Amino acid sequence: MTNVTEDYIDASGGDWDEVIAAAQASSAERLVVNMGPQHPSTHGVLRLILTLDGETCTEARVGIGYLHTGIEKNMEYRTWTQGTTFVTRMDYLTPIFNETAYCLSVEKLLGITDRIPERANVIRVLMMELNRMSSHFVAMATFGMELGATTIMTNGFRERELVLDIFELVTGLRMNHAYIRPGGVAQDLPPEAEGKIRELLKEMPKRVTIMRKMLDANPLYLARTRDVAHLDLAGCMALGVTGPLLRASGLAWDLRKAKPYCGYENYEFDIPVAEAGDVYARYRVRLAEIEQSLRIIEQCLDRLRPGPVMIDDAKIGWPAKLELGADGLGNSPEHIAHIMGGSMEALIHHFKLVTEGFRVPAGQAYAAVESAKGELGSHVVSDGGTRPYRVHFRDPSFTHLQSVAAMCEGGTVADVIAAVASIDPVMGGVDR
Amino acid sequence: MSLNGNGSAPAPGEEGEERVDENLPARAGRERLNADIDRSGMFGAKTTGDTSGYGRLLVRRQPPLASERPYTHPDDPRTSSFDAVADALERALGKSPVAYGQAVERVVVDRGEITFHVRREHLVEVARRLRDDPDLRFELCLGVTGVHYPHDTGRELHAVYLMRSITHNTEIRVETSCPDADPHIPSIVAVYPTNDWHEREAWDFFGIVFDGHPALTRIEMPDDWHGHPQRKDYPLGGIPVEYRGATIPPPDERRSYQ
Incomplete structure (x- = not known):
């Protein structure tokens, strides 16, 4: 047992000269240091308050709220359809998932879940799986950047561009699409979309192979990721951890299989699982999920049949084309x-x-989708009016960031970076 | 008034208990007309003149829902597990000092989802049973979120918990409430550690005090913030924009549909 001394050097804020003077006057070994909110390796504006004993991180606390924009409050003053424009900006790397979760919950309130056209559901699945790939590529890219591997960063963002090109073609925007709407999707796929997606299906496996060659057995990468930031299954359950992190700890839990929505029960795909529960396992799960997404996208293209993409209900469906x-x-x-x-x-x-806008019968509903990061839930309450009474998003990043302390305490300060990066938090979703 | 098969109205004497079923729509209509007025008019502006002609439209409040057994409806596969969950909870609570009827105020089955309204003093016990009982096993709590109902006197603040069982692949909602004057709800962080941040968020946004939380501090708003922004009595705000003497009010004070 090491005896932790009570005195420490507080470098978490204040005047720098005073901090240095206090540190020189003190004989303390412990250092309280602020990492972030403006730090290139904290995934945006995340603030980590670390207590360091030499290189060892003895305490890790997480401060959030620097990107709080009041989206949930704002939505109470806009119509139900306008809500998609807000939710897409929450977790800005998974906009399609945010929109789908929101629309599924609104459709549940309206009682029209079964009346969504088949083509709209296929397009939703297609877009979600494309989004899963782009999100996972950013997760790997930023991970590389934060560990100093800039090639991984440039490669990851380059692969993501392929997906964003398709998003731009289909929705007109690279991010913040507001494409999925209550009742269906905003517009049909343009005619050239299918060819472009087929090109992606041919190109992407090569890119995944490049990623695998660079990382799968790279000794440097393994040294930074193996047995780092371990979180076992019991820890995942207690902390509400879902998604790739949970699957990297050995539980094949995926809402697409457990509670299928948007017709996921009609697609053939596997749930990648790893046992180790460390950073490397999370990487392996994410990469394998990209390959499964490609499988689903291919099936989506085969299932696309001509038809409407918005519900056939003049009281709900958007009138304009x-x-x-x-x-x-x-x-x-x-x-x-x-x-x-x-x-x-x-x-x-x-x-x-x-x-x-349309009126939604009073009541409440919860709909969840398996986002790239975990269970993304949307809890909506209606008072019978044309605007939401309350919208709450259960964002996986928000929940997962609570596990930083469990993953990091006792490890080295360098592993804190790896741990946070492997959680893949997006502060837009955390703070909303 | 309901019409029977012959097209004649029922005699006055027959409108007793035995003919209650036949009068259901009429009764429901009377109940609706006696309900509290939620708002009047279609436009949100309270300060400016409403010239639309909709000003006398009255929107009445919905009565609180409560469902009777059976909770499982044969036509709706989404409800298939609800009776089993309710039975298991009743059995599990039977073993504890808290009886089911004391802890669970009412149950609502709506849109394929089940909500257990739990009295706040029994929340922790119910959560523990939900997590530990082999027939329930709700391992995963998906957090808590607040909802503010200013007109629901005596229970203005609601805390809504979502629970997911991975073992049985079921999903339920637990709802509890507290009055504005005494905004205390026991914390369930000891049962579900994941609720740590979720409870802090509900405190931050709604001012619900979760008793027993290890460190109930603000999480999204700055530490020195005043007020709880997602309550209904907290204005959306906005920045008044002045242009040549005109001021644009914040969005919630503009004239718009509601």
Whole structure:
């Protein structure tokens, strides 16, 4: 047993000269240091308050809230459809998952879950799996960067570009899409999308192989990741850890299999599992999930049948058809001509639904999806009006960051970086 | 008034208990008309004149839901486990000093989800049974979230917990409430450590004090913040923008549909 001395050097803030003077006057070995919120290896604005005894981290505390934007509060003042524009900005690396979780919960409240068109469901699954790949690539890229492996960073972001190109083609935007809407999706896939996705399906396995060659058995990488930041299954359960972290600890738990939504029960795929529960296992699970996502995307393309992409219910479905114009995404010229020159009733209908929105029967509902990071849940409450009464997102990053102390205490300060990076938190989702 | 098969109205004397079923829609209508008024008018602005003509529209409040057994509906596969869960909880609580009827106020089955409304003084015991009983085994708590119902006198603040059982692949919601005047709910961090941050968030946003929490401090808002921003009496705010003498009010004070 080491005796921890009571005196310590507090370097967690204040005037730097005073901190140095106090440190020189003191004989303390323990140092309380602030890592973040402005630190390149903390994944955005995460603040870690570390107590260091030499190189050993004896206490790790996490401070969040630096990116709190009040999205949940803001949504109470906007219509249900406008909510997608807000939720997509929560965890900005998994926008499609945020939108889908929100829309599934709103559809549950409306009682229209079974009436979502088949094509819309296939497109949702397709987009979610593309998003899973892009999120996992960023997880690996930032991990590499934070450990000083910049090639991993450039490679990861390069592979992610392939996915973002498709997102841009389909939704008009690389991030913050607001593409999944209550009742379906905002617009159909453009005709060239399928060819582009087929190209990705051919290219991506090569890119995954490059990643595997660089990392799978790289001694430097193994030294930094093996047996680092261990979290066992009991710890995962107690701390509410889900997603790749849970699967890296040996439990094949995946909502896509356990509670299928959007028709996931119709797809063939495996749940990658690893036993070790360390940083390396999490990496292996993520990479294997990318390969499974490719399988699902291929099946999605085969299942795509022509059909509507928005619910056939004039009281809920968005009245306008969107189209890419010279100045970006907007209402299609035919729709404008119809409401402005053709039918007064259509104009009224459009106006009512777009400005006022639809009413959602009072009650509450919870819908969860298996996001790239874990269980992403959306709890929505309605009072019967055209706006949410309360929306709460159970963001996996928020929950997972609680496990930093369990993973890091007793390890070295360098392993703190690896641990946080392996959690893959996105502060936009943590703070909302 | 309901019409029977012959098209004639029922005689006054027959409107007794035995004909209650037949009068259900009429009764429901009367109940609705007697319910509290939630709001009037369709527009949110309270300070400016509403010239839309919708000002006399009254929206009445929904009564609290309560479901009767059986909770499992044969037509809805989403509800298939609900009776089993309720039975198991009743059995599990039977072993403890807290009886089921004391702990669980009412049960709501709505939209394929089950909600147990638990009295706050029994919350920790219920959570422990939910986690430990072999027939329940709700290993995973998905956190707690607050909801503020200012009109629900005596139980303004609700805390909503979602529990997931991986063993049985079931999902339930546990809801508890406390009055604004005494915003205390026991903490279940000792049972589900994952609720540490979730309870801090509910304290931060709603001002619910979770008794027994190891360190109940603000988590999203700055430490010296005043007020709890997601309560309904907390304004959305916004920045008044001045342009040539005009001031744009914050979004919640603008005239808009609600």
